[in-house]
Amino acid sequence: MPRIYFLKLYARLAGFVLLVAVLCMLLFQGLNSIRQQMWLEHHGTALMQWLAKSANPVGHYAWLVPAYNLEVGPATQLADTAVIRERLGYGQVVVLPSSLGRRLLVAREDGQILGLNLATPYRDIVRASALVFRWHLDRSTVERRPETLRYLSASLGLGAYFIDTGERLPPADVLQQLARDGLVLYTAPSGEAPRVALQLADGEMVLLVPPPPFKPWSLVIILPLCLLLAAALALLLGFVARAWDGRLLKVESAALRIARGDLSARVELGSSVLQQRLAKAFNSMAEHIHRLVQVQHDMIHAVSHELRTPVARIRFGVQMLADSEKSQRSEEQLQGIDDDIQELDDLIDEILTYARLEQSEAKFLLQQTSVPDLLRQVIAQQQLLHPTVVMELDVDGASEALPMAEVEPRYLHRAIQNLVGNAARYASRQMRVRCRLDSNNCRIDVEDDGPGIPRSEWDRVFIAFSRLDDSRTRTSGGYGLGLSIVRRIMYWHGGQAFVGISATLGGACFSLVWPRVQTQSGGLHRPAQEQNHPH
Structure with missing residues (x-):
């Protein structure tokens, strides 16, 4: 392969791969931005609705104000567009970008809007939910804590249970930090979703299991990327195949x-x-x-x-x-x-x-010619040369009513003459020429009552200079070219010549089949003014 061609091909493939990579990256980022927005709205709904139901969230959860900028205000102040206010009116949680990360908004029953700022949305939602857990559990009696824990777990969407067995104890380093801070986010040893350990005011410990964080890679994102890669590959293969097919078509046309x-x-x-x-x-x-x-x-x-x-x-x-x-x-x-x-x-x-x-x-000048008349002319000529052979012409009524076909009369006359002459030469005493024409095709069958042709020789009989016996006397005649000429004449007419067995006379049956109307191709030409050629 020439080096310049290799370099061009390499450059094109590299450019195509780079383009596909850029498209995949844009698709990945675009889909994930939408997915992350939807995930955050869904994941923050439980906490935001819990806070919105509180009569005085800023007073009850004052520790959320400095940490997450919790505030309650009128819709015109916190929701600056009609679209956001409309979504809030449907009870949806709206996530907006902010200079500190993300800002979550939810509508309260009194018509005001509650807002919460999250720098790291997932960790902040989990931590804020854990602080709500601890605040309510600290204010609940020991007897009512299990019921309160179940209620908080169902409302805030976090799994929760008391650490009352050794199997539920967090690792030692987590326990040390828990004793110092009272709340620790850590990763479970099994590699599952993060865990949150809480220590209440009386020393009792609670373990929270939040839902798993957002996963950029999932079937929702992998499937479109695979489809994009498959489409890009199909496009590349289609472009290459189309280019090569066009080039090969030129070679095929020339061939x-x-x-x-x-x-x-x-x-x-x-x-x-x-x-x-x-x-x-x-x-x-x-x-x-x-x-x-x-x-x-x-x-x-x-x-x-x-x-x-x-x-x-x-x-x-x-x-x-x-x-x-x-x-x-x-x-x-x-x-x-x-x-x-x-x-x-x-x-x-x-x-x-x-x-x-x-x-x-050979110059094939196509003309509208009566095929039955051509057959009658050939039979009349051959009857003079073979007076002892009975020659019959079978033309049905439909063929007589539709006799004209687009042929080269001089060469078609030659083909029919060769077949009729062969049949008369080998016939015992009778031969028949059958003509059948329809709106699409023409067919001529020449049958005789002679010895016929063995089936094993049917393919060889049309080969030039091929004869079925070694005799070259005038009685058997022929030079092995007559049937080859017949087949070539049929080829230039877009038809075929083949041999079989006569069902009625028992000898050979040679058939010619060709389309009634010829296409403008090959060696076929149409004269400006059609006129009959002398035979």
Whole structure:
């Protein structure tokens, strides 16, 4: 791989990864800011509603005023927008950003607003809730403390129980700090949510279990990030696949044009280094194929020309001998020579026709032609050459009513003539040509009562110069090119030629199938004014 291409690819991938990373970070921060806001509103609701229900929260919980700036005031003073006042009117806890962290607001029943400032929201809510626990438990009698503890636990949303067994005792360092401060937040040894240890005025200890803190990483945030990564990867793969598919389509288009005979087709180099390498390799291959085909083309034409020149001279000499005195024996020999010359001339014509069809030199001028009339013309010609064979034409009423198809009449005539001639040559005494046309397709079946073709030879019968026997006498005839020419003519008509067994006559059945209307592709052309070609 070229170094410059590697560096470009690396730079593009690095840029794409950086872009995806930035998008993931923005998505992470955006979603988590919303989640944290919702979590804080939910987590602070219990404490804020407890304080709001108090008749005089600033008086009852005076120790919250300096620590958390607890205050109660009118809505117009603490809630500065109509949207905030509307939310407070629905009983919601509103969390607002402040210079000290977060400010929590809740509406009281008397219409006033209670506000609380939290520098570290989670720890401050837990600590403030713990202070409320301790204040109420200190003022409760020993007999009523369990009931008070349950009531506070349900109201403030914290698990709570007395430390009355050795298993519930906090670690030693926590106990030391608890004896000094009276309230300690610590992490449980199991790594679960934090714990709060309280020591009441009479020395009794209480353990509080608050809900777990906010978790930035959870399924709610991981799933969108995974979806974003999957979408980014799909986008990258789609972009790369689209780019390469477009480049390969150009190569495929050029290859199809070459397959249809347009040997001048080439691939544009493009801007990509790999695309340029592929295009250069393909164009070099196409140039080589073009050169080889051109050499073959020139050789076929040269050989055909060189063969026809001595054939013409021999035929002229034979005609000169025919005009002179000759015996019966010499006349038979001259007739045999003349037949051999005609056979050689036919072979040259077959080779040239096949070469033109293979190299797309044949000019297919599409015309609206009556297929049944074409069949009648071919059968009439072949009947003269094979008078002993009974030839039948089967055209149904629908085909007679819709006889026209878009074909190249000269080459279609040649294909039908080859099939009918083969059937007449191998038939015992009967052959049948069946024509079926509909709105989309045309089909011609040529059947005979001859020996047929073995199923194992069906694929080989259309190969050029392939014959099912070694005989080359005039009675069995053929050069192994007729059926190859038929298949190529069907190819240029967008159809197929295939062989089977005649269900009615028992011999071979050759079929031609092609679309009634041709597409403008390959070697097919439409003349400006359609006119019938002489056959």
